[in-house]
Amino acid sequence: MTLVLFAVGCGDDGQESSPVSKLDDPGPVHVHGLGVDPKDGALFIATHTGLFRAEKGQQESKRVADRYQDTMGFTVAGPNRFLGSGHPDFQKDPDLPPLLGLIKSEDAGQSWEPVSMLGEADFHVLESSGPRVYGFDSSGGRLMVSVDGGQHWIERATPEPLISLAMDPSDPGRVVIAGEGRLYLSLNGRGRWQALDGDPGLLAWPTSKRLYRVGGDGGVSVSRGAAKAWRQVGELGGQPAAFEAEGPNDLYAALHDGTVKRSTDGGKSWRVRSRP
Numbered sequence: 001m002t003l004v005l006f007a008v009g010c011g012d013d014g015q016e017s018s019p020v021s022k023l024d025d026p027g028p029v030h031v032h033g034l035g036v037d038p039k040d041g042a043l044f045i046a047t048h049t050g051l052f053r054a055e056k057g058q059q060e061s062k063r064v065a066d067r068y069q070d071t072m073g074f075t076v077a078g079p080n081r082f083l084g085s086g087h088p089d090f091q092k093d094p095d096l097p098p099l100l101g102l103i104k105s106e107d108a109g110q111s112w113e114p115v116s117m118l119g120e121a122d123f124h125v126l127e128s129s130g131p132r133v134y135g136f137d138s139s140g141g142r143l144m145v146s147v148d149g150g151q152h153w154i155e156r157a158t159p160e161p162l163i164s165l166a167m168d169p170s171d172p173g174r175v176v177i178a179g180e181g182r183l184y185l186s187l188n189g190r191g192r193w194q195a196l197d198g199d200p201g202l203l204a205w206p207t208s209k210r211l212y213r214v215g216g217d218g219g220v221s222v223s224r225g226a227a228k229a230w231r232q233v234g235e236l237g238g239q240p241a242a243f244e245a246e247g248p249n250d251l252y253a254a255l256h257d258g259t260v261k262r263s264t265d266g267g268k269s270w271r272v273r274s275r276p
Contacts, residue, residue: 027276028052028061031254033074033126034244035082037108043252043274044109045260046074046084046242051109054260054274061274064109067092069100073126073135080108083115083150085123085135099139102126102150115150125162129172136162143177159184159193164243166205168226176211176226178203185226198223198230202253204245212267214240214253220267234267 030048037044041056050068052061072086082105088096101117121144123135133146135153141161144153160179168174173188178200184193201213201221211223218236223229242254249266258276263269 025049025063028258029276030256031241031258031260032072032086032124033084034242034252034254034260035074035076036244036246036252037076037080039079039108042108043260044074044076044082045254045258045274046071047258050089051084052274053109059272059274061276065111067109069093069112072138073123075126075128077104077128081106082109083126083128083133084112085121085126087122102133102135104150116146116153117144125165127165127167129167129169132167132172134165134167134175136165159195163200164203166203166211168205168208170208174226176203176205178213196226196228202240202243204243204251206245206250207248210248210266212243212245212251214243214267216240220251220263222266234263234269236261236270 026049028045028047031045033046035044043054045052045061048070051064051071053064054061068089070087071084074084077083084103086100087098097119099119099122101121102115103112104115105112121137122139124138125136127134131147131149133150135144137144143156143158145156146153162177164178166176175186177184182200183196183198185196186193199215201215204212209224213221214236216239218238219232220234221230221232236253238255240253241256244252251263251267254260260274261270262273
């Protein structure tokens with residue numbers, strides 16, 4: 001088995017460094033998450049230095065709300081509705097604790113408000129489907145599951161720390177996780193895991209019969225169903241930092257230099273969607 005290494009955090013102490021000066025804006029650095037707003041098709045890029053928006057049809061991304069919040073976990077939950085986690089912009093929110101827990105935005109990232117676990121969790125992996133939310137809290141090494149939109153949580157055991165998680169879109173209780181060493185399947189999300197063949201990687205599951213994985217070497221593979229057999233379909237052209245699917249063949253991946261690429265043919269070919 002090939003060991004694939006992914007950078008899943010920004011610091012050793014669970015806290016982020018102070019935001020950079022606005023006079024020295026580095027742009028989107030260290031991408032943590034991607035998502036497309038169904039409201040208008042804009043691409044959102046969650047990074048160590050803030051949330052950025054690239055309008056549909058435009059490569060240039062712009063900082064949202066002049067905010068430098070380190071959005072470690074990020075997922076688009078609906079039109080203009082985002083869920084996130086991470087660390088605050090202390091220049092704007094000096095009274096917030098270092099760990100944001102689960103936060104939400106109802107205005108496409110212009111403002112955020114706490115949902116739960118404020119000061120208690122730092123979700124580096126965050127996925128949602130309807131009221132069900134999965135979050136891997138890197139500060140405590142625990143997988144948390146909610147069935148009421150993140151208001152209340154249940155902790156589930158995992159065989160190893162997570163780098164990625166994907167839900168079966170036809171059954172959100174059925175999930176595949178990528179640990180640091182291998183892949184695992186849970187049929188009910190209750191903490192019983194079946195080891196799967198194949199190397200770990202970043203996962204996206206847009207349809208029940210099409211689960212995607214991008215490895216640390218940039219190779220893109222697809223499996224019919226729950227990671228039972230993988231077939232490589234393309235090459236990203238670099239090591240991935242984030243990966244997301246917006247449809248059966250519509251994939252987005254960020255590289256470590258902040259470039260975001262898009263594939264509209266199921267990972268066979270890629271073109272630049274946004275440049276840092």
